[in-house]
Amino acid sequence: HPDDVPGVWDRTKELLAGERNHLRVEKAYFRPDGSEVWTDLVLSLVRDPDGIPQYMVAMMADVTEQHRLQTRLQHQALHDPLTDLPNRTVFFERLDAALDAGVRAGICYLDLDGFKAVNDTLGHDRGDALLRAIAQQLTDALGREHLVARMGGDEFVVLVERDADDALMRRVARTALEAVRRPVLLDGNVLGISASVGVVHA
Secondary structure, three states: OOOOOOOHHHHHHHHHOOOOOEEEEEEEEEOOOOOEEEEEEEEEEEEOOOOOEEEEEEEEEEOHHHHHHHHHHHHHHHEOOOOOOEOHHHHHHHHHHHHHOOOOOEEEEEEEOOHHHHHHHHOHHHHHHHHHHHHHHHHHHHOOOOEEEEEEOOEEEEEEOOOOOHHHHHHHHHHHHHHHHOOEEEOOEEEOOOEEEEEEEO
């Protein structure tokens, strides 16, 4: 399975060779219909009276629901609940990693202009829908190459994790502004908004 824990088969071979007695791992399997089942897999080695490995006994418990819940909780901890973009935690972890690696990183910080007026005149539901649309437009424009995250409110950030120089950061900022300015159709109304942007690289 592509999500197997790295080295799980090496440890299984060690068990079969008598180099260990037990192995416990959470492992996924494919059902015949292609769906997944996650298991808590415990492997135990049975030896003969002389200590020679004879059998491997496997006990499996279906933990699919627990695994899905854990995956959802992990996703929620690292993503903005409104836009599903990576959140501040992910942004700062990735920024710290880039700076620790000594690469030239850049930040493009966007603040939507006059967004409060959208909430005040059209309501928070449409304001939220507009934020989701803008998040998608930013992701479509920049998400394949750079990290697009929501910092909160009407603020977004694009993290350039390598090779950030003046020319690249200008291109990123220009692309981000163009993505934000793209009109959004909500409930039959075309909404347009702009943003202010700040850029830094180091």
